[in-house]
Amino acid sequence: MPVQSLQKTDVIVPQHAPHPLLPFLQSQSQTTLTRLYQRPSSCLSIFRLLGPIERQLIMNLLWLESALSAATMSAWVLPEGKNAYDSALAVMTGLHIAQNSAVKLALNPTFKSSLRQAITGGGNTGSFGVPADNSARRQSANIENLDAYALERWETILHYMVSSGQGQNPTKPSQGVLYLLQRSGLMNNAHGAALQITSSGFQFLLHSPHDQLWNLLLQYLHMAEERQMDLVEVLSFLFMLSTMDLGREYSTEPLSETQKAMLEDLRDYGLVWQRKTSSKRFSPTRLATTLTSSSPSLPSSHSTGGSRTADSTGAVALSSGTVQQGFIVLETNYRIYAYTDNPLQTAVLNLFITMKYRFPNLVVGMLTRESVRKALGNGISADQIISYLTTHAHPQMRKNNPLLPVTVQDQIRLWELERNRLKSAEGYLYKDFASQADYEYVLAYAKQLDVVLWENAAKRCFFGTLEGHANVRGFIERRTGSA
Numbered sequence: 001m002p003v004q005s006l007q008k009t010d011v012i013v014p015q016h017a018p019h020p021l022l023p024f025l026q027s028q029s030q031t032t033l034t035r036l037y038q039r040p041s042s043c044l045s046i047f048r049l050l051g052p053i054e055r056q057l058i059m060n061l062l063w064l065e066s067a068l069s070a071a072t073m074s075a076w077v078l079p080e081g082k083n084a085y086d087s088a089l090a091v092m093t094g095l096h097i098a099q100n101s102a103v104k105l106a107l108n109p110t111f112k113s114s115l116r117q118a119i120t121g122g123g124n125t126g127s128f129g130v131p132a133d134n135s136a137r138r139q140s141a142n143i144e145n146l147d148a149y150a151l152e153r154w155e156t157i158l159h160y161m162v163s164s165g166q167g168q169n170p171t172k173p174s175q176g177v178l179y180l181l182q183r184s185g186l187m188n189n190a191h192g193a194a195l196q197i198t199s200s201g202f203q204f205l206l207h208s209p210h211d212q213l214w215n216l217l218l219q220y221l222h223m224a225e226e227r228q229m230d231l232v233e234v235l236s237f238l239f240m241l242s243t244m245d246l247g248r249e250y251s252t253e254p255l256s257e258t259q260k261a262m263l264e265d266l267r268d269y270g271l272v273w274q275r276k277t278s279s280k281r282f283s284p285t286r287l288a289t290t291l292t293s294s295s296p297s298l299p300s301s302h303s304t305g306g307s308r309t310a311d312s313t314g315a316v317a318l319s320s321g322t323v324q325q326g327f328i329v330l331e332t333n334y335r336i337y338a339y340t341d342n343p344l345q346t347a348v349l350n351l352f353i354t355m356k357y358r359f360p361n362l363v364v365g366m367l368t369r370e371s372v373r374k375a376l377g378n379g380i381s382a383d384q385i386i387s388y389l390t391t392h393a394h395p396q397m398r399k400n401n402p403l404l405p406v407t408v409q410d411q412i413r414l415w416e417l418e419r420n421r422l423k424s425a426e427g428y429l430y431k432d433f434a435s436q437a438d439y440e441y442v443l444a445y446a447k448q449l450d451v452v453l454w455e456n457a458a459k460r461c462f463f464g465t466l467e468g469h470a471n472v473r474g475f476i477e478r479r480t481g482s483a
Contacts, residue, residue: 018091019049020214024221026094028231033096035232037111040118041127045239045292046095047115053088058097058107062115067099067106129240132249132281141283143247146273150285151298153270154209155344161187162205162347164195170347174268184219197351199379205348206384206391209297213287216269233258241271242291244284252280326393332405334367339394351375352385367408372415382416425453428469430476431461438479445475 025033025046036042047055061068077085089105092098099106118127141149156171161181163170172178178195181187186201204212217238224231237259244250252260263282266272271288274281290297327345329337336353340346341361349355352375353365375385386409393403430446433439439460446452451468455461464472 018051020211020218021049022091022095024218026091030096032232034108034110036235037108037114039127039236039239040114040125041129041243042236042239043111043114044118045242046097048242048292050091051088053084054091057088057092058115061098061105061107062112064106067101067104070101070103070105073105126254127236127240129244129250130254132251140247140249141273143286146247146283146285147298149273150270150287153268154213154287154298157181157269158205158212159344159347161197161201162344162351164197168347176265177268180216180219180223183223184216196378197380199381199384202351202380202384202388206388209287210290213269213291213297220265229261230256230258234262237262238291241266241284241288242293244289246284246286246289249281249283252282326391326395326397328389328392329394329397330367330389330404330408332407334408334411336363336365336367336389338363338365345392348388351378352380367412369415372412373419376416376419382412385412426466427453427464428466428472429461429463430472431459433460436460441479442472442476446472 047058050058057073060073074082074085089098093100097108097111099108117125157173157177160170160173164187173181178187181201182189182195184200185198186204187195188198189195204215207215221231221234224234233256237255252263255263263272263274264277266288267274267277269287270285273283273285286295287297327339328349329339331337336349338345338349339362346358346363349363349365352367352371354368354371355363355365357364372382372385376382386404389404397403430442433442439457443452443455443462446462446464446468449468449471451465451472452462453465454463
């Protein structure tokens with residue numbers, strides 16, 4: 001029988017961007033992670049956060065009762081995928097999911113047992129939450145109301161970020177949220193003034209709600225020790241929320257004291273809903289149930305005039321999909337047309353354009369030197385402004401090549417360069433050298449140390465950094481003493 005010859009082809013290994021939580025987990029001790037892995041919901045959530053290769057390796061090892069030879073496992077890997085395989089093993093070892101051995105491969109027994117339980121069911125650990133008793137007198141919040149609540153809480157935070165310190169009076173989030181925004185570097189209050197958005201904060205607005213939420217939650221996790229909170233309890237509660245059912249009420253009775261204290265913070269972020277603060281039941285919102293999934297974290301708002309429809313489960317979705325496609329039209333005369341009625345999107349534009357007209361579903365403005373310089377003064381860079389306009393460009397704009405007018409992009413960058421023509425630096429001026437040879441000899445030494453900021457050969461002087469002064473001064477004193 002003839003054997004068909006196979007032509008050699010290049011194997012493209014797909015790249016998977018690691019979840020931002022994974023480096024934080026890898027920085028924790030083995031004892032902390034082993035405690036976390038005792039909860040099936042935590043193991044299932046972490047499994048979801050891993051890349052496809054890591055998940056495949058875990059599923060290959062999960063049902064084995066004994067360790068597998070490392071040579072046997074590596075034999076399954078194509079030569080082109082060796083680097084991706086090694087990287088996946090490094091991630092699993094760093095998370096203490098796989099035991100670090102060059103001879104045999106085996107999963108952490110605690111992780112293996114908990115993940116098996118999460119997949120097959122059984123047990124009474126309450127790791128996935130304990131549903132509250134149904135009460136005929138109490139009607140639980142439906143999914144549409146939960147979505148509206150989460151959207152309102154989250155947009156309140158974002159609207160405050162872009163409006164505070166801009167002469168407006170936006171609704172103020174809780175003190176806990178404000179403190180978190182400051183600690184994250186997304187807002188600051190220079191010289192005791194009102195909180196204002198920073199360059200990092202504007203970059204934060206360019207991300208998806210899922211990435212924005214994890215950005216804040218990571219800072220919350222870093223603050224856990226300061227607040228004397230058990231990190232394992234904090235992580236396990238976030239993972240528990242991510243595995244709960246949207247629209248169902250859960251009891252607060254099985255929660256630890258740390259997790260009960262977290263409820264107040266999570267209400268402020270829009271992750272959980274309670275009828276009142278003393279209620280013994282709560283409902284996770286879509287922000288919480290999608291923490292470890294690829295589903296959208298928020299329902300689409302009515303920001304660009306699309307029609308909203310509710311599906312059979314009551315979830316709200318935008319039928320036109322125009323939010324994802326963009327809403328901004330930029331002309332070569334620097335005029336901007338934004339097809340939106342969303343106050344948040346209008347407030348973001350107001351950071352770097354001069355508003356001209358506002359209609360029910362249209363905002364018209366201009367990119368001016370003054371408006372862009374005001375944005376630059378608030379820490380927003382030219383590249384961030386261009387990136388925002390590109391990300392939210394209208395579908396009609398996307399037919400252009402290049403997408404944004406080159407003249408407008410160049411002018412925005414030139415306005416930024418106007419602010420960067422002068423740079424200040426602390427240091428020392430070295431002058432009054434006895435001869436040209438002395439000047440050149442000391443200058444060459446300073447350049448060797450890479451501490452020269454400015455020089456003038458005609459006047460025999462140069463300016464050095466503050467950090468390099470001790471070395472340069474010592475060199476001059478040694479040269480003078482030897483002479």
